[in-house]
Amino acid sequence: MDINEFLNHFTNLFDDTDASTLTPETNFRDLDEWSSLLALSTMSMIDEEYDVQLSAEQMRKANTINELYILTQAKI
Amino acid sequence: MTFNPFTLEGKIILVTGASSGIGKATAIACSKMGASVIITGRNVERLQETFNELEGVGHNQVIAELTDEDQLTKLAEMVPPLDGIVNNAGIGSKTPISFIKKTDLQTILDVNTIVPIMLTKNLLKKKKMKRGASMVFTSSISGICSVDIGNTLYSVSKSAIDGFMKNAAKELAEKGIRVNSVNPGMVNTKINEYSSVSEEDIQRDMANYPLKRYGNPEEIAYAIIYLLSDASAWVTGTALKIDGGYSL
Ligand SMILES: NC(=O)c1ccc[n+]([C@@H]2O[C@H](COP(=O)([O-])OP(=O)(O)OC[C@H]3O[C@@H](n4cnc5c(N)ncnc54)[C@H](OP(=O)(O)O)[C@@H]3O)[C@@H](O)[C@H]2O)c1
Numbered sequence: 001m002d003i004n005e006f007l008n009h010f011t012n013l014f015d016d017t018d019a020s021t022l023t024p025e026t027n028f029r030d031l032d033e034w035s036s037l038l039a040l041s042t043m044s045m046i047d048e049e050y051d052v053q054l055s056a057e058q059m060r061k062a063n064t065i066n067e068l069y070i071l072t073q074a075k076i
Numbered sequence: 077m078t079f080n081p082f083t084l085e086g087k088i089i090l091v092t093g094a095s096s097g098i099g100k101a102t103a104i105a106c107s108k109m110g111a112s113v114i115i116t117g118r119n120v121e122r123l124q125e126t127f128n129e130l131e132g133v134g135h136n137q138v139i140a141e142l143t144d145e146d147q148l149t150k151l152a153e154m155v156p157p158l159d160g161i162v163n164n165a166g167i168g169s170k171t172p173i174s175f176i177k178k179t180d181l182q183t184i185l186d187v188n189t190i191v192p193i194m195l196t197k198n199l200l201k202k203k204k205m206k207r208g209a210s211m212v213f214t215s216s217i218s219g220i221c222s223v224d225i226g227n228t229l230y231s232v233s234k235s236a237i238d239g240f241m242k243n244a245a246k247e248l249a250e251k252g253i254r255v256n257s258v259n260p261g262m263v264n265t266k267i268n269e270y271s272s273v274s275e276e277d278i279q280r281d282m283a284n285y286p287l288k289r290y291g292n293p294e295e296i297a298y299a300i301i302y303l304l305s306d307a308s309a310w311v312t313g314t315a316l317k318i319d320g321g322y323s324l
Contacts (some may be wrong), residue, residue: 036225
């Protein structure tokens with residue numbers, strides 16, 4: 001697992017956001033397309049790709065893609 | 077005061093999913109209304125806790141994994157003829173459609189839909205439902221009254237149960253058996269703990285309830301008591317919504 005692969009899986013969840021604008025430091029909560037469905041989809045993606053279940057608390061506290069990556073990595 | 081149209085005195089009632097939440101509250105309330113209850117669940121300690129809280133005598137507990145066909149069949153064999161059954165064991169799911177796995181779909185249908193249907197079948201086949209008995213399913217507002225993001229699997233499993241409930245009500249009426257469901261909105265139990273919602277989301281969601289809060293397990297139990305009691309003797313095929321006004 002590396003951050004680029006993670007970023008790739010994450011950007012794949014979006015339809016209308018230009019993937020090239022997303023970096024590990026992007027605050028995804030600021031994105032126009034961010035929604036409760038995308039929050040749920042992010043958790044499902046992490047479960048499907050890495051077999052890691054983030055808690056509601058963890059998802060709520062994370063703001064950047066890198067934070068999600070670190071949380072996921074810690075649980076693998 | 078002796079007038080009590082909701083009494084369950086002398087009735088024998090089986091409650092599934094009695095080791096937690098709505099099933100636990102229902103089993104305890106039924107015992108307080110005078111019923112002998114048979115409680116079932118998977119977790120030994122938590123089922124014992126419910127058992128310890130039952131009032132009166134003549135109660136029984138059975139540990140069973142209901143998705144295991146043998147255990148489900150045995151449960152129907154071992155119980156005495158019943159005046160009531162509360163098909164309540166169930167699981168939740170929050171999965172966006174593009175992440176649905178066939179195995180998740182099968183699991184939730186197995187627990188929420190197939191188990192209650194097959195338990196009903198087994199009890200009838202073994203003549204374990206008395207004339208005048210009442211069957212209650214713990215369904216949900218999800219499916220028949222409301223929909224939400226990530227809720228498709230759960231909704232499908234519960235809508236199917238409501239379809240079963242109504243058809244069973246018609247089919248079993250000639251045996252004098254009544255069949256109904258309770259359809260709760262969000263209730264404070266462990267079923268909702270796994271979900272991805274944050275405390276802020278919960279507060280926002282609660283604001284959508286005209287009565288401004290989630291339900292408590294006892295508030296569902298009392299509706300189940302009504303449907304189990306002779307107070308509802310002319311009620312069959314009804315989906316009783318209990319949701320603080322959410323679906324209005
Ligand atoms: N809480 C809500 O917001 C809400 C809203 C609408 C409808 N409902 C419905 O209400 C019912 C009760 O849920 P709850 O909220 O009280 O949840 P809960 O606290 O999680 O209790 C679920 C119960 O079902 C049992 N169970 C689950 N899978 C089982 C299996 N395979 N075999 C045997 N028993 C099994 C559990 O047993 P163990 O714990 O021993 O494993 C537990 O006793 C469910 O059908 C649920 O869908 C709940």
